[in-house]
Amino acid sequence: MNIAIIGAGLSGLTCANILSQQHQVTVFEKARGVSGRLSTRRSEDLRFDHGAQFIRARSDVFMSFIDELVDQQIISSWDARFKEINHGISSEVESFKQDNYVGIPGMNQIGKFLAKTLDVSIDTRIKEVTYKDKTHILTTENGDVFEHFDQVIFAIPSDQLIDLLPANVSFANEIPDFKMRACATLMISDPNLPDFGFDACQITGHDLSWLSVNNSKPERGNYPCIVIHSSHDWADQHAFDDRDWMKSHLLSEAKDLFDYDFSSAKHSNLHVWLYSNIAKVNDAVYYRDEKMNISACGDWCLRGNVESAYLSGYELAHALLENS
Numbered sequence: 001m002n003i004a005i006i007g008a009g010l011s012g013l014t015c016a017n018i019l020s021q022q023h024q025v026t027v028f029e030k031a032r033g034v035s036g037r038l039s040t041r042r043s044e045d046l047r048f049d050h051g052a053q054f055i056r057a058r059s060d061v062f063m064s065f066i067d068e069l070v071d072q073q074i075i076s077s078w079d080a081r082f083k084e085i086n087h088g089i090s091s092e093v094e095s096f097k098q099d100n101y102v103g104i105p106g107m108n109q110i111g112k113f114l115a116k117t118l119d120v121s122i123d124t125r126i127k128e129v130t131y132k133d134k135t136h137i138l139t140t141e142n143g144d145v146f147e148h149f150d151q152v153i154f155a156i157p158s159d160q161l162i163d164l165l166p167a168n169v170s171f172a173n174e175i176p177d178f179k180m181r182a183c184a185t186l187m188i189s190d191p192n193l194p195d196f197g198f199d200a201c202q203i204t205g206h207d208l209s210w211l212s213v214n215n216s217k218p219e220r221g222n223y224p225c226i227v228i229h230s231s232h233d234w235a236d237q238h239a240f241d242d243r244d245w246m247k248s249h250l251l252s253e254a255k256d257l258f259d260y261d262f263s264s265a266k267h268s269n270l271h272v273w274l275y276s277n278i279a280k281v282n283d284a285v286y287y288r289d290e291k292m293n294i295s296a297c298g299d300w301c302l303r304g305n306v307e308s309a310y311l312s313g314y315e316l317a318h319a320l321l322e323n324s
C-alpha cells in the first residue's frame with residue numbers, strides 16, 4: 001500500500017515507523033523539522049524545550065518504547081528538584097515522585113530518531129485531501145500535488161483536522177467538538193540567572209502554570225535557560241493579543257511569583273501554542289473509516305500527553321497492519 005501521513009509529531013512518526021515495515025509511507029509536515037509539540041527551539045547557541053517538558057510512562061507498551069529510547073541514548077531521566085506554588089503558597093522542594101524522562105540534548109531527539117529512516121517531506125503544509133476513484137490526492141498550500149495514495153492518516157490536532165477532513169468521512173461527526181487549549185511559552189536566558197533552589201515548578205491559581213530550568217536537564221550545558229508556560233485559561237483569553245503585551249504580562253507574573261526580574265535577561269522570547277492540549281479526556285484511541293481508507297490519530301484521541309500520542313499512533317498502525 002502507498003500511505004500518506006499528515007503530521008510528523010510523535011503520533012504520526014510512531015504510526016509511520018510501524019507501517020513502513022510493510023508499506024510505502026510518506027510523511028508530510030508543515031514545520032521545518034519533525035517532532036510537533038515535542039520539540040526544541042534553537043536560538044543562536046541556546047536550546048529550549050518549549051513544548052512538552054518531560055515524559056512519563058504508565059502503560060507497558062509505552063514503557064517498552066521508553067526502554068528502547070534509553071538504550072539508544074535518545075532520552076534519559078531528569079532528576080529535578082521540584083516544587084509547587086498553589087495560589088501563592090509554596091511547597092517544600094523535593095524530588096519528582098515518578099521517573100521523568102527527557103530527550104538528550106533536547107526533546108526533539110525523539111522525533112529525529114523516529115524519522116531517521118522515514119520519507120518525511122518537511123515545510124509541506126497539506127491544504128486539501130480529495131478522494132477520487134479509490135485513491136487520495138494531497139494538495140499543498142503552494143499548489144503541489146501528491147497522488148496515488150491508498151490510505152491517508154491524519155496525525156494532527158483535532159481543531160486542524162476538522163478543517164482538512166474530506167466530506168463524507170464516516171467519523172467526521174464523532175470528532176470531539178471541544179476546542180484545544182492554548183499555551184504561551186516564555187524562553188529566557190541570561191548568564192547571570194541565579195539558582196532558584198529548584199529545577200521545576202508547577203503553578204496553580206496564577207496566569208503561569210510551569211517553570212523549568214532547562215539547563216538542569218541532562219546534556220544541556222550550564223548556560224542558564226528557563227522555560228515558563230502560561231496557564232491554559234490565560235492563553236485561551238489572550239492568544240491573539242499583542243505579543244509584546246503578552247510577554248511583559250508573563251514576565252511581570254514571573255517576577256511576582258519568583259521574586260526575580262526576568263525582564264532584564266539578555267534573551268527572552270515568546271511562543272504561542274494555539275493547540276497545546278485537549279480540554280477533556282477522550283477514549284477513542286484512533287478514528288478510522290475503512291471504506292474511504294482515511295484514519296486519524298493523535299494525543300487528543302486519548303488525553304493530552306506524549307504517552308497518548310504514542311499509543312494512538314501505535315494502535316492505529318497495528319490495526320491497519322492486521323487488515324492489510
Ligand SMILES: Cc1cc2nc3c(=O)[nH]c(=O)nc-3n(C[C@H](O)[C@H](O)[C@H](O)COP(=O)(O)OP(=O)(O)OC[C@H]3O[C@@H](n4cnc5c(N)ncnc54)[C@H](O)[C@@H]3O)c2cc1C
Nearest residue numbers: 007009010011030036037052053054126276299305306309
Ligand atoms: C506547552 C506544552 C507543554 C506540554 N507538556 C507536556 C509534558 O510535560 N508531558 C507530556 O507528556 N506532554 C506534554 N505536552 C503534550 C505533548 O506535547 C503532546 O501530547 C504530544 O506531543 C502530541 O503529539 P501529536 O503527534 O499527537 O501531535 P503534534 O505534536 O501536535 O503533531 C502534529 C504535527 O502535525 C503538523 N501539522 C498540522 N497540520 C498540518 C498540515 N496541514 N500539513 C502538514 N503538517 C501539519 C504539525 O506541525 C505537527 O508537527 C505539552 C504540550 C505543550 C504544547
